[in-house]
Amino acid sequence: MSLRIYTVEVSTRERTQMVDITGEVSRIVARSGVSEGVCRLFVPHTTAGLTINENADPTVVDDILAELNKIIPFEDGYGHSEGNSAAHIKSSLTGVSLTVFVTGGRLLLGTWQGLYFCEYDGPRRRKVLVKVIEE
């Protein structure tokens, strides 16, 4: 694997959980030496995702997960026999990749924005791949 692809390891404890990875990704951006460019995140899993949302009040991500779990019930007559179809569906709704601008050597995020790994079929050990590109 290319030297320019970094890995963030995430260990989840709940069946569904939002893990704030902004700090770790920010450190990767700093370490990369990239000043102006872009930071790309990719989750190589099919029952997890990535999203950007508020990281000031933790009730926000609790509400996001609770509502997703209501809209896409854990059991709903699914055909897939592993019992995690709801997790696959949530993964396709939030997606498994993010692109964030880098400027002045830092992630360009809004005041309230944080980067979240979304666990939809935990607890598990997961990976987020990160690439930082000068442009």
Place this chain on the structure above:
Amino acid sequence: MSLRIYTVEVSTRERTQMVDITGEVSRIVARSGVSEGVCRLFVPHTTAGLTINENADPTVVDDILAELNKIIPFEDGYGHSEGNSAAHIKSSLTGVSLTVFVTGGRLLLGTWQGLYFCEYDGPRRRKVLVKVIEE
């Protein structure tokens, strides 16, 4: 902030509203002088989003908003005390970034496609960040 990051200002009038920003973004692409590359959009807000959808018949985006508002009700026993949890959830579903190809100095969009800023917690003054990269 880098000279290569442009800002589109959007003022919304409704609680939820889709604002067609295709024209403004097209002008930024033209002004950038980029011939072959990519145009990236990013919303630095946590209660708004971006999407690509039909901009010929305005009932399409009306239907998108109405259905999102039905699937994710404004009130649904949320824990977040600011009363805009539904907006945060919608933001994570449509996402806050877009990537569009640029070719021949223009956005490469399908016949019916337009770029939309999605207001989920208006009315507000909002920003969309735009970067155009030659590649």
Place this chain on the structure above:
Amino acid sequence: MSLRIYTVEVSTRERTQMVDITGEVSRIVARSGVSEGVCRLFVPHTTAGLTINENADPTVVDDILAELNKIIPFEDGYGHSEGNSAAHIKSSLTGVSLTVFVTGGRLLLGTWQGLYFCEYDGPRRRKVLVKVIEE
């Protein structure tokens, strides 16, 4: 159109259908000669989408489509007169673009991940635009 934008043609047979395009996109990546970089996919349609999900057990994508069709019914008092509002809404939920890392001349996907074209208003003839960039 730039020589560096490839087209994958997809013919769908069902009203809603997930079409695995991983093989075709992998061949485009190989043909491009790009070793380290990124592969971008874009659907120029407003009633279709793209997603990454499991391509081992076909019941997974069947469950994704069935649940999307349940959450966003084909008929739900929509205003758009063409009868395909549900397809437009699904398109905005899964999105019309994907970005995947390329390393060692190949797509960097997780063990179970495949690239899917999502038909939401078929049967139709569709296109997926693909660009592979060294970086």
